[in-house]
Amino acid sequence: MFTCARVLVMAASSDSMQNINSALCEIATEKLTNTHLTTLETVTKALRDEQLRNSVDREALGNLFAVLSRLSVDVQHLTEQIDSQEGSLCHKLTAECFRAHRNACVQCTQNQCCLRDLGSIKLSFEILAKFLKISSGGSNDIYDALRCGIQFLGNIAVGNQLCKDDIWELGFPHIFWDLLELPDEKAVSYTCMVIHTCLDEHKTEQLVKHTQQLKLSLKIVDLCRTLPDVDWTVFIATQHFLKSSELIRKMYTEMTNEARLTLLELILAQLGVVEEEKDCSMPLSVAQFLASCFTEHCRAVLTLSSESSDDQAAMVVIRLLEILCEMTSDCKEFMALQDHSGLLCATVGLLKDVNLLGKTSKNVFTAAQDFSLTRPGGADTHPAFSFKAHLIRLIGNLCHGHIVNQDKVRELDGIALILDNCSIDSNNPFISQWAVFAIRNILEHNLENQKLIQSLRRQGVADDTMLRDMGLRVEERDGNLLLRPLKKDP
Structure with a gap:
């Protein structure tokens, strides 16, 4: 027995x-x-x-x-x-x-x-x-x-x-x-x-072979949204799917915009993990594909200037921009994006468009000076919040140590455009700091760009209403502009 x-x-x-x-x-x-x-x-x-x-x-x-x-x-x-x-x-x-x-x-x-x-x-x-x-x-x-x-x-x-x-x-x-x-x-x-x-590199590649296999992949990404407490779906997507550029490309093409947003959120979260662990398993080809998606469809964000503020196509562009900003922020694996055909031109062109829209009519791209800490339903809840700042950040990243892109920004009249966005804007926190960062990268070791800046003539403060509302004034002394407290009437 x-x-x-x-x-x-x-x-x-x-x-x-x-x-x-x-x-x-x-x-x-x-x-x-x-x-x-x-x-x-x-x-x-x-x-x-x-x-x-x-x-x-x-x-x-x-x-x-x-x-x-x-x-x-x-x-x-x-x-x-x-x-x-x-x-x-x-x-x-x-x-x-x-x-x-x-x-x-x-x-x-x-x-x-x-x-x-x-x-x-x-x-x-x-x-x-x-x-x-x-x-x-x-x-x-x-x-x-x-x-x-x-x-x-x-x-x-x-x-x-x-x-x-x-x-x-x-x-x-x-x-x-x-x-x-x-x-x-x-x-x-x-x-x-x-x-x-069970998944490994070989099995992951099988997911793109036939419709039913791809359908299973799309289902898992959708479960990341519908069952947020199920961690295994996120593990599958981040530890397996994101390693296959072919699968990402195929899924993204077949996805609805709602599903794309879920995938992009996963990528953005994974980039945060990568930054902490300094180890990226996402191939450059995935980044290049996302850059192409942004370049081809970035103008969809302009619909946010009208009543269609819930446009998911615009939201996809916004998430793509955030991802590209992270990828080009000193991530050696993705810095080849500086050479991506059309990315810098599309970004500068889009900044021109949203800048013009913000000036010609009052909309989500219009600069604002409402710094109230309690703004229920305010600008900070709108999807376009910080969008212009992110565009300028991406331009700065793409120009870091890259003479060709520095010259291209000058040729596109992008330097004056960025300088035009140095004012404080409550819809775009830190936009002035990102503008300074971008200008620094555009001028570094580039004599032509430096000469262009030196040739610009200071016109003074264009609009000091916001500063006065904050109790401040601008004073010129020895050729420099100084910020001083506003004198009170006796």
Whole structure:
């Protein structure tokens, strides 16, 4: 008789069982009862112990697999009896058997390989497929069994390439898709955990091969938005999807603007992580693709000057600009964007457009001097908030140490344009600082640009109304402009 059974009995519940192997054999052959459920619960609990788990041999795992095989047959037979007492017990037993399998695989390569050899992965997918057919309007017991089955697949895959490959072959893409469509957040989360565990560079590239595979990728990105508490979707997107420029390009092309915003938010957040860890796994080709998207569609942001302030196409441009600002902020991996055809011209041209729009009529691009700390629904809640400042920041980044771009800004009359935006603007905090930064980068080691600046004639302060409202005035002394407190009337 299986010697480990006595260990299991002592570790789990020696008063209720004398021989776990015999009990497992009974489940595989006899009519199902609640006693069998207690047996499986005992086995599940026992397999939590690492020492015991590592000592389990093939006979015990074979008996456990036999139970799962028998339950698979019963699930099929009881498909039309979802709410019956017998059906409910079968579903509970299946869930518990999956739990026992799950526990047996925790950090135990030997058990993972044994269960794989027995056929547990293929059998598990067959059972999950049966439950998926009856899950609509089904009981909590069905969802519990689905969750536990998915968890088992996750545990058997960890650190085991053969199991990962089997799971991917059997589950991708159709069963994964059906699982992600479940109205059960835990089941969806566990499915994403399995997908994340199995994914590698080769499997990620498969996601662009056919419509159904790409559809699965788009679904995962959409889940980042609809299920924000499911971290695994974010891990899949940032640790796998963003490494494939082909996948990003294909997904972005097929996405709605709403979905694009979700993807861009993920990229922006990942760039923040990269800045902290100084390690970027996103290829330059992804950055170049995003730069092209901005160059081709940046004028969509101009619609924000009218009533269509919720235009998602404009929001996409705004997020693209924020991403490009981060990518060109001393990230060596992405500084080749300075050589991107058309990016600088598009940025300077867009700055001209929004600058002109802001002056010809009162809109979101118009400079303002409302610095109230409490402005419900104010400019700082509008999507165009800081947009001009970001444009100037990007121009400055693209010109850093780059003589060709410095000259191009001069040729586009961009220097005077940037100087025109040196005034304080509550719609664009720090715009004057970004303008100074940009001018510094445009002039550095560039004699032609320096001569242009020197040739400009100071005309004084164009509009000091804002300064006076703040209790300040401008005073000229020895050729310099000084900021002084406004004299009060006696």
